[in-house]
Amino acid sequence: MASPQCCADPPTLDPAGGEGRVVDSFGGITAYVAGARESKAAVILVSDIFGFEAPNLRKITDKVASSGYFVVVPDFLHGDPYVPENADRPIQVWLKEHAPGKAFEEAKPVIAALKEQGVSTVGAAGYCWGAKGVAELAKANEIQAAVMSHPSFVTVDDIEEVKCPIAILGAETDKTSPPELVKQFEQVLSSSNSGIAHFVKIFPGVSHGWTVRYKSEDAGAVKSAEEALSDMIDWFNKNLK
Numbered sequence: 001m002a003s004p005q006c007c008a009d010p011p012t013l014d015p016a017g018g019e020g021r022v023v024d025s026f027g028g029i030t031a032y033v034a035g036a037r038e039s040k041a042a043v044i045l046v047s048d049i050f051g052f053e054a055p056n057l058r059k060i061t062d063k064v065a066s067s068g069y070f071v072v073v074p075d076f077l078h079g080d081p082y083v084p085e086n087a088d089r090p091i092q093v094w095l096k097e098h099a100p101g102k103a104f105e106e107a108k109p110v111i112a113a114l115k116e117q118g119v120s121t122v123g124a125a126g127y128c129w130g131a132k133g134v135a136e137l138a139k140a141n142e143i144q145a146a147v148m149s150h151p152s153f154v155t156v157d158d159i160e161e162v163k164c165p166i167a168i169l170g171a172e173t174d175k176t177s178p179p180e181l182v183k184q185f186e187q188v189l190s191s192s193n194s195g196i197a198h199f200v201k202i203f204p205g206v207s208h209g210w211t212v213r214y215k216s217e218d219a220g221a222v223k224s225a226e227e228a229l230s231d232m233i234d235w236f237n238k239n240l241k
Contacts, residue, residue: 018058035065046130051081103133
């Protein structure tokens with residue numbers, strides 16, 4: 001489900017932001033890329049409803065790249081991020097054109113392009129809307145490690161089918177994926193017949209979207225977002241390198 005939290009604190013998009021570069025086609029999709037192309041480990045980041053031009057997402061991309069990964073942020077929204085000011089197109093209407101999980105099929109040629117350039121391991125991380133696509137990739141053996149931050153639309157059934165190491169970062173105040181649901185995810189992953197390496201953490205004092213839609217002048221929010229980023233990089237370091 002989509003709650004008002006999914007649309008809160010929209011970023012001011014910056015198509016020219018970041019230390020990386022925008023390429024017209026990576027696996028057939030416009031993308032922001034960063035890091036060394038010769039890296040054998042790559043990470044795909046799947047945005048929330050505000051898309052790949054969000055400044056904080058690009059900061060995250062650059063930091064992941066500085067840890068030794070080639071990072072790709074495909075524009076799975078195809079130049080059509082959600083615009084809260086558009087009263088004629090509320091979130092439920094927008095979602096009909098951008099169904100959660102649609103990134104799954106579009107990510108496959110991106111993964112193929114990564115492998116063509118010599119990448120041997122691929123991880124994927126999804127934020128809010130993007131988490132559903134990452135869950136589908138993790139269910140289909142398309143990636144070697146997954147991270148979901150304050151996921152939207154992800155179900156217990158999804159988690160039961162995950163086939164690669166997965167980290168789930170939840171928020172204490174989250175109406176979309178409340179702590180109770182995140183704990184259910186953990187129970188599934190911890191069951192004796194799962195065998196899936198996992199890391200589940202609920203961050204105190206934060207709400208849905210905190211990892212990418214924080215205010216840079218809010219020191220506490222920045223600290224929580226940086227902690228989540230560190231956890232994500234650590235997870236990829238353990239499972240991709």
